[in-house]
Amino acid sequence: MKLILTAAALAVAATGAWADAHGKTIRMGTEGAYPPYNFLNDAGEVDGFEREVGDELCARAELTCEWVTNEWDSIIPNLTSGNYDTIIAGMSITDEREEVIDFTQNYFPPAASAYAAMSGDADLTGGVVAAQTSTIQAGYVAESGATLLEFATYDETVAAVRNGEADAVFADKDALVPTVEESGGEMVFVGDDVPLGGGIGLGLRESDDELREKFDVAIQSMKDDGSLNELIVKWFGDDAKVFE
Incomplete structure (x- = not known):
């Protein structure tokens, strides 16, 4: 996947000033090949646990979102280069990854x-x-x-x-x-x-603090009302580890 950006657009991306552009669509990057976290259904659309979680987070954060698929081995470089705005792909929070990108709080507990x-x-x-x-x-x-x-x-x-x-x-x-x-x-x-790991969170560019905060608030609201646990059980079964 390639994205051609003007110098002005690159400057905006570098400062994380997405919030200043009203109506900007947030691109949710996922692999589409790791069920039940994420996969492509028979219609070729992103499906699975993370599709449902991501759509609900975008609704609660009042963001317009679209889904983008990317191969796993280049998923972080394509985030940092601006090809999408988040990684929501079963990615565990680790110290090594946090040297390159930021994470929200976890939306899936350490498993x-x-x-x-x-x-x-x-x-x-x-x-x-x-x-x-x-x-x-x-x-x-x-x-x-x-x-x-x-x-x-x-x-x-x-x-x-x-x-x-x-x-x-x-x-x-x-x-x-x-x-x-x-x-x-x-x-x-x-x-x-x-x-292993500290749970699964959304990955974002280090410059996008405001976007990360919006998603953090939305994740916490799903934890608080139990809807996140409901989706975990729906996709991973009654024995799945949930948030307490």
Whole structure:
């Protein structure tokens, strides 16, 4: 995706002065390939937990929003270069990412990551483990002693296990649960759950303080009235971790 900006437009983006342009559409950047957080439905539209959350946040913040999809491995560079205004893509809040972008408060609580494999005795520390590139799961595997096999998408990490390229896949457990359940017993969870990250938040450019504050207020209002927990349960099931 490319966006050509004039020098004047670049100056506005650099100062985060979006709020001065009344009626500006806020572009919500997501991957569209990480169900149930976000995916493309049969009509080719962004769908999933984050679509519902994002639409509700925009309504509460009185913002006009549109959805943009971007591949995961370039999702932060395309935010900072101005191709969209937020990242809402299952992105965990980490110190490393906060060196480059800002985050809202979390709209999804810190959750577990997990391993899934074709066999319950898969070697998680000495074998080959697949993970999506540029994720906290990939970083964890790289330091675990296992051989890290990185892929651009979540679906490719699962395919690597199915075709024997990897012994296991390591990912958000909430993403793995439907994959394991729909495998009909072919895939199983292996080892213990691993808590990682500080929850999931919207990523924004460091210059967009006012936009971040608007979304923070909207997220807090959804926490306060219980509507955020309702959406978590809707998309992740009754056993999902919710805000207390």
